[in-house]
Amino acid sequence: MAKKILLNNIEVPGLANFEVYRQLGGYSAVEKALKSLSPDEVTEEVKKSGLRGRGGAGFPTGMKWGFIDKKSGNPRYFVCNFDESEPGTFKDRHIGQLNPHQLIEGMILGSYALGARKSYIYIRGELFYVLSIIEKAIDEAYRNGLLGENILGSGYSLDLYCHPGGGAYICGEETALLESLEGKRGNPRIKPPFPAVVGLYGCPTVVNNVETIAALPWILNNGGAAYSAIGVENSKGTKLISACGHINKPGVYEIELGLPVEEFIFSDEYCGGIRNGNKLKAVVAGGSSVPILTASLILKTAKGEPRLMSYESLADGGFETGTMLGSGGFIVMDDTTCMVKNLLTFARFYHHESCGQCSPCREGTGWMEKILTRIENGNGTMKDIDLLVDIAKHIEGNTICPLGDAAAWPVASAIRHFREEFEEHVKLQRCPLSR
Amino acid sequence: MEDKNKITEFNSETLDLVNRIIKRYPQGKQKSALLPVLHIAQSENNGWLCSETMDYVASLLGIQPIEVYEVATFYSMFNLQPVGNCVIEVCQTGPCLLNGADELLAHFEKRLGIKSGETTSDGKFSLKTVECLAACGNAPVIQVGTEYHENLTIQKADELLDRWQAENKISHTNPYV
Numbered sequence: 001m002a003k004k005i006l007l008n009n010i011e012v013p014g015l016a017n018f019e020v021y022r023q024l025g026g027y028s029a030v031e032k033a034l035k036s037l038s039p040d041e042v043t044e045e046v047k048k049s050g051l052r053g054r055g056g057a058g059f060p061t062g063m064k065w066g067f068i069d070k071k072s073g074n075p076r077y078f079v080c081n082f083d084e085s086e087p088g089t090f091k092d093r094h095i096g097q098l099n100p101h102q103l104i105e106g107m108i109l110g111s112y113a114l115g116a117r118k119s120y121i122y123i124r125g126e127l128f129y130v131l132s133i134i135e136k137a138i139d140e141a142y143r144n145g146l147l148g149e150n151i152l153g154s155g156y157s158l159d160l161y162c163h164p165g166g167g168a169y170i171c172g173e174e175t176a177l178l179e180s181l182e183g184k185r186g187n188p189r190i191k192p193p194f195p196a197v198v199g200l201y202g203c204p205t206v207v208n209n210v211e212t213i214a215a216l217p218w219i220l221n222n223g224g225a226a227y228s229a230i231g232v233e234n235s236k237g238t239k240l241i242s243a244c245g246h247i248n249k250p251g252v253y254e255i256e257l258g259l260p261v262e263e264f265i266f267s268d269e270y271c272g273g274i275r276n277g278n279k280l281k282a283v284v285a286g287g288s289s290v291p292i293l294t295a296s297l298i299l300k301t302a303k304g305e306p307r308l309m310s311y312e313s314l315a316d317g318g319f320e321t322g323t324m325l326g327s328g329g330f331i332v333m334d335d336t337t338c339m340v341k342n343l344l345t346f347a348r349f350y351h352h353e354s355c356g357q358c359s360p361c362r363e364g365t366g367w368m369e370k371i372l373t374r375i376e377n378g379n380g381t382m383k384d385i386d387l388l389v390d391i392a393k394h395i396e397g398n399t400i401c402p403l404g405d406a407a408a409w410p411v412a413s414a415i416r417h418f419r420e421e422f423e424e425h426v427k428l429q430r431c432p433l434s435r
Numbered sequence: 436m437e438d439k440n441k442i443t444e445f446n447s448e449t450l451d452l453v454n455r456i457i458k459r460y461p462q463g464k465q466k467s468a469l470l471p472v473l474h475i476a477q478s479e480n481n482g483w484l485c486s487e488t489m490d491y492v493a494s495l496l497g498i499q500p501i502e503v504y505e506v507a508t509f510y511s512m513f514n515l516q517p518v519g520n521c522v523i524e525v526c527q528t529g530p531c532l533l534n535g536a537d538e539l540l541a542h543f544e545k546r547l548g549i550k551s552g553e554t555t556s557d558g559k560f561s562l563k564t565v566e567c568l569a570a571c572g573n574a575p576v577i578q579v580g581t582e583y584h585e586n587l588t589i590q591k592a593d594e595l596l597d598r599w600q601a602e603n604k605i606s607h608t609n610p611y612v
Binding site: 075084085086087088089090092093118124125126127128129131132159161163164165166167168169180181182183184185186201242243244245246250251252284288329331333337341342345346348349352353355 | 459461464466467468469470471473474496498502505506509510511512513527528529530532533534565566567568569570571572573574578581582583610611
C-alpha cells in the first residue's frame, strides 16, 4: 500500500467536523509550530521537504515562501488558490469537501510562517457548496481558539476567510486571482514584480494551491526530511491524481511520486484498466493544458524505459515525446475516442476562458476553435492542419500569462502524435468515428 | 418574459450579511466584496443582474457603476439577461464529452423544447452549456444553482426534470443561506 499523507483519514465518517479531525491528531502541527518553532523554522522544514506547488507549475514551495518581502513594513498575505478549473482536475474539491480542517490547518501554518494576519481561500464560484462546508469548519476553528486573536495562547493572531470567484478559469493564474480578489476582472498582471513583493493590495503575498497547503500539517508533524524520503529525484512526497475518462475506476488517488504509469492505469488499486475491455489510445496526464501522449509513449519513454508518475519522468523527451505532471488531472481515452473532437472541446474551452488582454491568445484561441470545428465537421483542408500548428507556435511564449501556452500545447501535441487522424477527417470530409 | 421586480435595495437581513462580508477585507478595500455581493444580488434579483441592481451594488460598495459592469460582464456565472426559474448548466468540456455530455445536452434540449442559451416559454427552465465544472471523475455533470448533479444518465436527467417540474424548482437561491 502506498503511503497516505493527504487522504489518510479521508474515509472516516464526519471528518469535516472539528471534533473528529481533532481526535485523529488534527491541529497538532499548529500546536507544535506555534509553541515551539519560529516562522523561519517552519519555512525551513518546508524547504527541506522538497514540496513543490501542486497546482500545476511545480515550483518549490519553500523557495516561493523565501521570496516574501518581510522588510517592506506592509501587511503580508497568504492566499489559497482553490480556483480548481483545469479540465480533468478535481482533487482540491475532494479535500475541501471531505477534509476542510486539513486545509485550514495548512492555512494557519503557512500564514504563521509568512507573518500573515489575514488570509483568504479563493474558491471557484461554482463550488459554493464546498465554500459552505469550509466556512462552517472555519467557524469551528474560531470557536476552538485555532483562529482569531492569540491562537492557543501563542500571541499569534490570524483571520481566515473564504472568497468566491465568479466563473473564470484564468483566475487560477495567481496574479489574475489577486486581481479578482480585489474585486476586478481576472486579468493577469505583468511579472515581475512577483506577488511575493507586490501581491494583494500591493502587499507581499504568497499564493499556494489547496493540495500544497494540505500537505503542510504532515510535513510539520513528521519533519521535512521524512517527506523528502518519499518519492524519486526532485519529485518528493505524494501527489493526488484525479483520474477520469475511459477507465473502470475514475476518482481521486494519492500516489507516491515515482509510481509506474502502467501500474496506475491498469492496477485495481488505481484506475482498474480501460472500460469495456477497450484499448488504451491516449492520455492527457496533467490537466488539459499538458501535451497529449499516445498509449505507447505514456507507458514507456522514447528510450524504452517505463514511464513513472513524477515530474522528471513524465517530462522525459521534452515535448517531442514527453509531457508534464501538471495538476495531476489524468484523462484517459480509449480507442473509441476522436482526437479531433476531444481537442475541439479543449480549444473551445481556452477560447472561452482567454481574458482577452493579449492578442495572440485572444485571437489565436478563437481561430483554433474555428478551424477545428471545420475539420471535425468535414470541411477542413490539409492546409488547415499546418495552419493550426502555425497558430499554436505564434501563441506560445507570446502572452502575459501561461494560458496562451496552455491553449497551444494540446493543439500542437495532438497534431504531433495523431496527425493521420486529422488528415483522415479531411480526406473523408467527415469524422471517421462519428455515428 | 414577465418583468419581475428589480432589486434596488436589500432587506435588512441581506444587508447584515453584506456588511459582514465587507468587513472581511481591510479598511478601504471594500471593492473586494464585489464578487460575493454580486452573487447575492443575482440570487435576489431572480437569477440575473440588471443595470439597476448593479448600480445599487456600486453604491453599497462606494465604487463606480462601471466597475461593477466590467466585472459582471467578465465572469461567466453572472447572467445579464433574464433567466428561467431553474437554470440547468451542462458541462461540455473534454472529460464530460468522453462520457456522453453531448447526448445529455441533446436530451435536455429535446425534453425542454429549447436550445442551449434559451428559456422555456413558461419561464420555468433555462438551459446553458458551461465549461469544466471540475467534477470530471463523475462525468457527465450538470450544475443547478449551488447543486452539482453527477454521473448523470438520461434516466437520471428525466427523474430530475420531473421533480423540478413538479416542485417549480428555483435555482437562484442566496448561496450564503
